[in-house]
Amino acid sequence: MEIDKILDTIYLLPENSKKNIEKYITEISYPKNFCLMQAHKIIPHIYFVKKGIVRAYASTDDKDITFWFGKEGEPVVSMRSYVENKPGYESIELLEDCDFYKLETANLKKLFNEDIHIANWGRKFAERELVKTEELIISRQFKTALERYKDLMRDKPDLLKRVQLGHIASYLGITQVSLSRIRAEMK
Template sequence: MIEQLRDIPLFSALSNDSWHELSHYMVLVQYPKGTTIIYADKVEPYFYILQSGIARAYIDGENQQITFWFGESGAVLFSFNSYINNSPGYENIELLTNSALTRIKLTDLFLLYQQNLEIANWGRKIAEQELIATERRLIDRAFKGAAARYHEFAAQSPELIKRVALKHIASYLGVTQVTLSRIRGAYK
């Protein structure tokens, strides 16, 4: 099962030697729909790769959960603050479907970063790509209207449109469910 991960684009940049070194620290885990694997206000000890399933990251707002990220197969799931600062994170990550993941202890990953420059650069690249994606979402939210954000989301993530609850999509887009229903009605 670990060898199947080699086909995920996330790992394609690694040489076979680095891949095998990293794979020794990987543990396969499966969790049911609704499981929260990363909790806000806690230093999270793991870095996950989503092999199959769908996840969302959210924060608890006043009387509501605000979704700010979705992940599908191949996505990495981790608390940025725990990863970078070894401090409690601000996000919760919940699995929206039954999911299979690969888990790596952050202490093991950081040890590999010290021992293997290729793996360290791989980890840096992952963090950079996540930062760029976060920046893009922030800019889109500031400058694009809700309808434009929905159309782009639907085009880029058609599977999520089919499988994720509308309340989570509405929260992600920063609109009410009523507004999302109107946008969807006009989109069809």
């Protein structure tokens, strides 16, 4: 997905403002299984997925818990690093070879002070990330694993073909055996 389209899905910018942001964006690629972000570290940039899929997870003593997937067109950001310049909670692993657009947070914040349109883009970006987090929390608290699986099938059906079932099960908060049962029941 091209960066123009990605920026516009967040907030429609005038061409001049979009060009100002794009001056600070670089393209970068990493292989499958690469750790793009590590928990407990400050991440001084935002990525946008040009091609590929990533997962966000938190580690416990005995396992990793997947809580988010990002694919083409989506931002990959540690919001704690972005907002507070503090170490993030999550790690980000590449599930495929990936191409990204990379934007240094410091450059973006500089642009916020120079261009009201870019500042509004940043506000919309943060609002969208907040809503996604809120939806995730509500889904985990009030929906069954079956309902969450149906939501995943409806909203991101391609993930079911591109992501290992173990990661899907972790995302749903169930074992892989339970996921197999749900999938069998739905056939």
